[in-house]
Amino acid sequence: MKNRIREKIIASVMLSAFAVTNLSTAAFALDGIYGGFDDASSRPQIRSTESAPMDLGSNLKISNADSVVNLSLRDANIKQVLRMFADQAGMNIIFSPNIEESTVTMDLVNIPLADALNLVITTNDLFYDIEANTLIISKKDEALSMAKKGMTLIPVKYVSATAIATFLNTNIFNKSGINPGLSTKPVVTTNPATNELIVMGTANDAEMARKIVAQFDIKPQITTFKVNHTTPAEMANMICSSLLPSTASNGASGSSGGGSASSSSSDSASSDNSGSPAGFAAGVPTGFASDDSGDDGDGGDSSDSSSSDSSSSGISVGGGKLVCSVDASAPSGDGMAGLALKTLSVSYFPTLGTIQVIGGSPSQLDMIRDYILANDKKTPQAYLEVQIIALSESGSKTFDNTWQFLSKNFSFNAGGGKGISSSSMYPVFFAGHGYDLVGDWDEEKGEYKKIGEVRKWSGSPQLVYSVNYLVENEKGRVLANPRIMITSGQKSTIDLTSDYVSKVTSQYLDNGSSSGSAQAQKEYTINNDNGIKVEITPFISPDGYVTLDLKPQYATIASQLTTPGEVEGERDIAATLLQRRNLDLKGIRIKDGETMVVGGMIQETETKNVSKIPFLGDLPVVGMFFRSTTTGRKKEEMVMMITPQIIVDTEDAVSDDTSL
Numbered sequence: 001m002k003n004r005i006r007e008k009i010i011a012s013v014m015l016s017a018f019a020v021t022n023l024s025t026a027a028f029a030l031d032g033i034y035g036g037f038d039d040a041s042s043r044p045q046i047r048s049t050e051s052a053p054m055d056l057g058s059n060l061k062i063s064n065a066d067s068v069v070n071l072s073l074r075d076a077n078i079k080q081v082l083r084m085f086a087d088q089a090g091m092n093i094i095f096s097p098n099i100e101e102s103t104v105t106m107d108l109v110n111i112p113l114a115d116a117l118n119l120v121i122t123t124n125d126l127f128y129d130i131e132a133n134t135l136i137i138s139k140k141d142e143a144l145s146m147a148k149k150g151m152t153l154i155p156v157k158y159v160s161a162t163a164i165a166t167f168l169n170t171n172i173f174n175k176s177g178i179n180p181g182l183s184t185k186p187v188v189t190t191n192p193a194t195n196e197l198i199v200m201g202t203a204n205d206a207e208m209a210r211k212i213v214a215q216f217d218i219k220p221q222i223t224t225f226k227v228n229h230t231t232p233a234e235m236a237n238m239i240c241s242s243l244l245p246s247t248a249s250n251g252a253s254g255s256s257g258g259g260s261a262s263s264s265s266s267d268s269a270s271s272d273n274s275g276s277p278a279g280f281a282a283g284v285p286t287g288f289a290s291d292d293s294g295d296d297g298d299g300g301d302s303s304d305s306s307s308s309d310s311s312s313s314g315i316s317v318g319g320g321k322l323v324c325s326v327d328a329s330a331p332s333g334d335g336m337a338g339l340a341l342k343t344l345s346v347s348y349f350p351t352l353g354t355i356q357v358i359g360g361s362p363s364q365l366d367m368i369r370d371y372i373l374a375n376d377k378k379t380p381q382a383y384l385e386v387q388i389i390a391l392s393e394s395g396s397k398t399f400d401n402t403w404q405f406l407s408k409n410f411s412f413n414a415g416g417g418k419g420i421s422s423s424s425m426y427p428v429f430f431a432g433h434g435y436d437l438v439g440d441w442d443e444e445k446g447e448y449k450k451i452g453e454v455r456k457w458s459g460s461p462q463l464v465y466s467v468n469y470l471v472e473n474e475k476g477r478v479l480a481n482p483r484i485m486i487t488s489g490q491k492s493t494i495d496l497t498s499d500y501v502s503k504v505t506s507q508y509l510d511n512g513s514s515s516g517s518a519q520a521q522k523e524y525t526i527n528n529d530n531g532i533k534v535e536i537t538p539f540i541s542p543d544g545y546v547t548l549d550l551k552p553q554y555a556t557i558a559s560q561l562t563t564p565g566e567v568e569g570e571r572d573i574a575a576t577l578l579q580r581r582n583l584d585l586k587g588i589r590i591k592d593g594e595t596m597v598v599g600g601m602i603q604e605t606e607t608k609n610v611s612k613i614p615f616l617g618d619l620p621v622v623g624m625f626f627r628s629t630t631t632g633r634k635k636e637e638m639v640m641m642i643t644p645q646i647i648v649d650t651e652d653a654v655s656d657d658t659s660l
Contacts, residue, residue, distance in 0.1 A: 064090060077102075094135070187201035227353060382546055504573040506567055509521050595641055601637060
């Protein structure tokens with residue numbers, strides 16, 4: 001009796017030790033406040049990173065299980081061999097009537113009694129149970145009818161109970177069961193309301209389910225990383241697209257790559273009842289809406305499905321946003337099912353500047369930490385001065401003919417195209433005594449100041465012809481001189497455009513009055529692309545060069561086409577034509593502090609005006625002496641002068657000096 005008590009105590013201690021070694025703790029990994037653990041030894045381990053076998057054998061313990069067996073038998077009766085094992089264990093033995101007489105050949109050297117018993121039982125397709133210190137040996141097919149069945153509730157804290165139930169029913173409790181002491185058909189269902197397993201089987205079935213729960217029901221580790229120089233959204237998306245491209249389920253656009261979305265964690269299930277794992281009759285009703293809507297027969301629990309549906313538009317809780325999640329759904333085949341658990345999810349909090357990773361193995365967390373350290377760098381910036389200058393070569397050329405007749409009693413001036421006019425010195429007059437030329441009013445004398453005197457022509461009559469050739473030139477002007485900060489890889493836009501009326505449409509509206517009067521209404525179309533617009537996308541390299549993608553656009557109104565409007569005497573603008581000067585430059589490389597000049601955008605216009613004396617200017621040959629021609633020419637070139645100056649932070653400059 002004392003030996004039995006001692007053996008039971010030893011067995012209990014061994015079970016407790018096994019449970020403790022298979023449970024691992026999870027904790028928040030914080031470096032200071034956000035950064036995670038720097039020392040790998042201080043981080044809580046989700047589970048060992050080394051592969052380790054898991055004992056899926058019978059949980060029934062026999063007496064003297066560790067005693068050594070040394071046997072060499074040839075064609076020995078199976079019942080006699082089992083009696084020898086029972087005698088060595090100090091236990092009774094009963095054989096089922098259906099066990100046939102058979103023989104076994106074995107050579108066992110220094111093997112524990114429990115292992116020897118299990119080997120013989122397994123190789124002969126038998127099953128054993130223990131009741132009242134008695135080994136009950138039966139055939140595998142009749143094991144379930146002999147075993148005592150019951151209902152066992154097993155709580156699941158951190159993972160999906162449905163996923164574990166599907167794994168058990170598909171891989172362990174099936175016709176080709178891995179252990180003769182277990183049921184050969186699905187015996188596990190779930191209660192979604194409490195996330196617990198319900199085992200409708202033997203004590204051995206329940207113990208096996210507890211083993212699986214203890215192995216996989218692990219509290220996920222929450223690790224928070226702080227980013228300093230990039231936005232949390234950018235870094236989180238980079239992690240999901242670069243480190244987890246094949247298994248990530250994107251929170252904003254559904255699953256991507258080869259991974260599976262969180263709602264399809266039990267795709268191998270084939271049940272027609274919502275909430276029930278694969279191969280079992282029905283789940284426990286919860287009273288939730290999911291009981292009525294179902295899961296389309298995929299076996300996934302309602303909480304997973306709802307989270308997946310809400311993630312299609314981006315989950316946002318407390319300012320955080322889920323970017324992607326990784327499901328550990330292994331490919332199924334040959335009657336096997338993967339354990340579809342959420343192993344890792346990545347979210348970010350823009351107000352805190354942090355990225356939060358829930359779950360993941362220590363190796364995955366180290367990889368994410370190294371990736372953030374390698375990419376969370378300051379983005380280079382530069383101070384850019386842009387001068388936009390319009391260099392104009394404009395002016396006019398005037399060819400003017402002038403006729404002048406002078407006599408004692410009559411004089412006149414005939415400028416080509418201007419007709420008869422008076423000269424300031426010799427105005428048109430027929431008789432009289434000349435006159436005085438006056439200037440400003442003299443307040444002291446109360447009269448105009450005399451500045452000259454014009455007398456009547458006293459010489460002989462004269463006809464004078466003169467030619468006047470005048471050339472005028474103008475220079476350029478500065479259109480814009482913006483100074484901006486540019487960031488490497490980010491597009492900047494300088495917009496100096498203005499609004500203008502591109503089209504006017506008028507119409508009469510009948511106001512419905514009996515008088516028949518109508519009201520004129522005008523509709524204006526406004527555009528805003530008149531002026532200068534420059535798009536700049538820089539790349540600032542560490543070697544002191546700035547590479548630019550430059551797209552300058554310069555538009556001016558060339559002309560407007562008009563048509564008669566509905567209002568009498570007014571014209572509507574039918575169309576406005578713009579004259580554009582655009583460039584699209586790629587990969588312009590400029591050294592820090594140097595100036596690059598971009599030119600060649602030339603616009604040239606020319607006008608010609610002809611004025612003449614009526615009738616005389618139209619005469620052939622001699623008419624040229626009575627005409628004046630004015631030709632205007634305007635040639636304008638837009639020039640851009642770009643000067644970048646790379647900005648170096650103080651700490652970066654100190655670091656560079658130290659490295660030198």
